[in-house]
Amino acid sequence: MSRHPDLDLTPEVARALEVGQPVVALETAIVTHGMPRPVNLETAQAVEAEIRAQGAVPATIAVIDGRLRAGVTAEELEMLAAIPEGVQKASRKDLPAIIAKRATAGTTVAATMFIADLAGIPIFATGGIGGVHRGAETTGDVSADLTELGRTPVGVVCAGAKSILDLPRTLEWLETAGVPVLGYRSDAFPAFFTPDSGLGVDQRMDSPAEIATALAAGRRLGNGGTLICNPIAEADALPKDQIDAVIAQAVADAAAQGIEGKAVTPFLLGKVLDLTGGDSLKANVALVRSNARLAAEIAVALASQ
Ligand code: PSU
Numbered sequence: 001m002s003r004h005p006d007l008d009l010t011p012e013v014a015r016a017l018e019v020g021q022p023v024v025a026l027e028t029a030i031v032t033h034g035m036p037r038p039v040n041l042e043t044a045q046a047v048e049a050e051i052r053a054q055g056a057v058p059a060t061i062a063v064i065d066g067r068l069r070a071g072v073t074a075e076e077l078e079m080l081a082a083i084p085e086g087v088q089k090a091s092r093k094d095l096p097a098i099i100a101k102r103a104t105a106g107t108t109v110a111a112t113m114f115i116a117d118l119a120g121i122p123i124f125a126t127g128g129i130g131g132v133h134r135g136a137e138t139t140g141d142v143s144a145d146l147t148e149l150g151r152t153p154v155g156v157v158c159a160g161a162k163s164i165l166d167l168p169r170t171l172e173w174l175e176t177a178g179v180p181v182l183g184y185r186s187d188a189f190p191a192f193f194t195p196d197s198g199l200g201v202d203q204r205m206d207s208p209a210e211i212a213t214a215l216a217a218g219r220r221l222g223n224g225g226t227l228i229c230n231p232i233a234e235a236d237a238l239p240k241d242q243i244d245a246v247i248a249q250a251v252a253d254a255a256a257q258g259i260e261g262k263a264v265t266p267f268l269l270g271k272v273l274d275l276t277g278g279d280s281l282k283a284n285v286a287l288v289r290s291n292a293r294l295a296a297e298i299a300v301a302l303a304s305q
């Protein structure tokens, strides 16, 4: 079944949406450009399993041979995770050319939100969103994830934005765009590897049902996206001093090497991984799984409203 000429759903996702079962969308730029092999595939599979364990259906989103997809087969996920030459990183702006070239791409938060909404999926789990980069006052580098959050009515469960970004400016941008920033059992805006950036969220929410109620209200009001912040568990977090130093180094290296455009985020993620000797990857996997669980609980609550 397809609701849009460029979109294909897997039979499982199509059936779930038809009968009103809970569905959670997942991104794939994290698979193709965010994590190294083989952890990227193991994580993508584990995340799908977390969602099923909560009684929801995972809809992993990607572009395959020029078709927008909500749901991929196990073989397609393996293909994306093998990172063959030519698999692109697709933000919203990249979709028309990728369709024209019948190309294959992992989708960023922005592109995943857009495709999830086309498919009729209101909730999506990721690791961290893109945002305002450090130094954006000179480079102008602001992720399209933020503009998408401003316009597309999907709830995005994340562990905040990585401190590779300028977090105060990222929050300011979300406020300007009218995006509610909700904290799950926390008042703090989380900093991905650590649970507290020192900045606050708009509202603390105490249960998945309360978040589902807020998402439904946002839809009634005609709002765009909602950011749901799920801080990393203390047991999985990295020491703040260590991660701050590593990120400062990664940002300096990116500037020194003249890294630009869509290469910036993957470069910084890779540097942080190298400099932490893999600790950042363990934390990243733990928080993505936790976000998938929470998103599935919210999807279940939404489906029963
Ligand atoms: N942040 C992470 N891990 C990631 C990304 C961001 O901690 O994998 C990916 C997401 O797909 C996000 C994208 O949407 O990077 C943002 O890229 P850009 O800054 O080029 O918009």
Ligand code: MN
Binding pocket: 141, 142, 143, 144, 261, 262, 264
């Ligand atoms: Mn950018």
